[in-house]
Amino acid sequence: FANIHQFPISLIFATVLSDVWKAEVVSELKTLVSSCVVLPCKFQYPGKQLPDSRIRGIWHQQAKHDQRIYHEDSTEIADSFKGRTRLLGHLGEKNCTLEIDEVKNHDNGPFCFRAEIPSIDKYSFVESCVALNMMSAPEKLKLEQMKTLEDGVPATFKCSIRHTCPSHPPTITWSRSNSEATWSNRDILHGNWEVESLLIFIPTEKDDFTHLNCTVSFHGGLQSSVSSLIHVKRKTNILHIVIPVVAVIGTAFLFGGVCFVMNKKYK
Numbered sequence: 001f002a003n004i005h006q007f008p009i010s011l012i013f014a015t016v017l018s019d020v021w022k023a024e025v026v027s028e029l030k031t032l033v034s035s036c037v038v039l040p041c042k043f044q045y046p047g048k049q050l051p052d053s054r055i056r057g058i059w060h061q062q063a064k065h066d067q068r069i070y071h072e073d074s075t076e077i078a079d080s081f082k083g084r085t086r087l088l089g090h091l092g093e094k095n096c097t098l099e100i101d102e103v104k105n106h107d108n109g110p111f112c113f114r115a116e117i118p119s120i121d122k123y124s125f126v127e128s129c130v131a132l133n134m135m136s137a138p139e140k141l142k143l144e145q146m147k148t149l150e151d152g153v154p155a156t157f158k159c160s161i162r163h164t165c166p167s168h169p170p171t172i173t174w175s176r177s178n179s180e181a182t183w184s185n186r187d188i189l190h191g192n193w194e195v196e197s198l199l200i201f202i203p204t205e206k207d208d209f210t211h212l213n214c215t216v217s218f219h220g221g222l223q224s225s226v227s228s229l230i231h232v233k234r235k236t237n238i239l240h241i242v243i244p245v246v247a248v249i250g251t252a253f254l255f256g257g258v259c260f261v262m263n264k265k266y267k
Contacts, residue, residue, distance in 0.1 A: 020044060020046065021043075021044065021045060021046065021115075021123040021125070022043065022044040022125075022128075023041060023042070023043040023044075023096070023113055023125035023128040024041070024042045024043070024128065025039065025040065025041050025113070025125075025128050025129065025130050026039070026040055026130060026190050026191040027128075027129070027130065027131065028130070028131045028132075028133055029130060029131075029132055029133065029164050029191045029192075030132075030133045030135055030139075030164060030192075031103050031107070031132045031133065031134055031135065031164055032103065032135050032138060032163070032164075032165070032218060032220070032222065033103050033104065033105055033134055033135065033136050033220075034102065034103060034218075034220035034221060034222055035103055035163075035165050035168070035218045035219045035220040035222065036099055036100060036101040036102070036103060036165040036167060036168050036219055036220070037099070037100050037103055037132060037164045037165060038088065038097060038098070038099050038164065038165060038166055038167055038191070039097060039098045039099075039100070039111065039130045039191065040097050040191050041089065041095070041096035041097050041098060041113055041130075042089075042094055042095055042096065043094055043096050043113060043115060043125065044094060045094070045115055045117065045121075045123070046121065047120075049092065049094070050092060050117065051092045052090055052091050052092040053092075054092075054117060054118075055091040055092065055115060055116070055117055056072060056091075056115070056116040056117075056118065057070070057072070057087055057091050057096055057113065057114070057115060057116075058070060058071050058076075058113070058114040058115075058116065059071075059085065059096075059098050059111050059112070059113055059114070060111070060112060060114060060124070061109070061110075061111065061112075062109065062110040062111065062112050062126055062129045065114070065124060068081075069081040069085050069100070069111055070085040070086070070087060070098055080104070080106070081100075084100060084101045084102050085098060085099065085100050085101070086098070086099050086101075087099075088167065091115070096113045096115070098111075098113075099167050101168075102220065103132075103134070103220075105134055105136075107132055107134070108131060108132050108133075108134065109129065109130055109131045109132050110129035110130055110131040111129060111130050111131075111132075112124060112125055112126050112128070112129040112130075113125050113128075137222070137224075138161065138216065138218060138222055138223075138224040139161060139162055139224075140224075140226070141159060141160070141161050141214060141216055141224055141225070141226040142158075142159070142160045142161065142226075143157065143158070143159050143214050143226045143227075143228050144157070144158040144159075144160075145157045145158075145212075145228060148233060149203045149207075149230060149231060149232045149233060150203070150232065150233045150235060151203060151204055151205055151232055151233065151234055151235040152202060152203075152204065152235050153202070153203075154200055154201070154202050155200070155201060155202070155203055156198060156199070156200050157174075157198070157199040157200075157212065157214075157228070158196060158197070158198050158199075159172055159174070159196065159197050159199070159214035159216070159226070160194055160195065160196035160197070161194070161195060161196075161216050161224070162188070162192055162193070162194050163192075163193050163194070163195060163218070164191055164192060164193065165193075165218070165219055166185065166187070166193045168219035169185045169193065169195050169219075170195050170216045170217060170218045170219070171183075171195075171216070171217050172195065172196070172197035172214060172215070172216050172217075173214075173215050173217070174197070174199050174212070174213065174214055174215075175211070175212055175213035175214075175215075176199065176201050176212065179199055179200065179201035180199070180200045180201070181197050181198065181199045181200075182197065182198045183195070183196075183197050184196055184197075195216070197214070199212075199214075203230065203232045204232070205232060205234060207230050207232050208230065208231060208232040209229065209230070209231065210229075210230050211227045211228065211229055211230070212227065212228050212230055213225055213226070213227045214226050214227075214228075
């Protein structure tokens with residue numbers, strides 16, 4: 001019994017919890033055909049953490065384990081997936097994230113991860129697989145802008161779209177090449193990302209009733225655009241007020257002078 005007391009209780013519990021096979025994936029992802037998709041994946045395996053070289057990672061069809069879509073030995077990969085998949089995660093860090101490039105209509109899955117530790121153990125996580133929901137066209141772009149645009153006052157526009165290809169994120173361009181634009185790509189969780197661009201430009205009267213276009217280009221070649229009709233409020237100019245007032249006053253004086261002369265003449 002003396003030896004038992006040498007091990008802290010927390011260490012015993014940690015050992016028990018780590019001795020399980022478990023994977024965390026997103027069960028379903030929307031995927032744009034011809035682009036790429038990244039399948040987030042984390043896993044646990046029994047025992048202590050090992051280096052990448054001690055673990056073999058495999059991805060396969062859920063229904064057919066011998067239909068492998070990723071394997072470190074390319075000869076083991078199904079012909080329809082050869083050259084299109086790569087492991088982005090580091091297995092030693094328990095990250096099994098996979099990229100599928102040039103997505104095809106038939107890449108639906110579900111796909112499951114399998115970990116093999118040679119001479120120790122192996123496990124297929126068939127209870128945690130990923131199904132892909134194919135999209136033949138991009139989702140609709142979102143274009144947000146200030147409600148009122150004024151002549152000479154900087155205006156901000158935001159164009160954004162969701163995607164599942166963070167390794168090759170979409171690019172966004174605007175129809176105003178002489179304007180300042182920023183770009184960002186952020187993780188909105190569950191395998192989804194959002195790319196957005198903020199555009200700032202100074203509208204003038206010439207921009208009134210013109211269109212501003214935002215275009216997104218996806219990895220793989222597909223594009224999507226959205227357009228917004230711009231209305232610019234004219235800047236209040238003191239001359240616009242002074243000139244009409246002076247004209248009215250001048251006319252009043254002129255009319256009054258004529259009446260005075262005519263009145264003198266006929267008296």
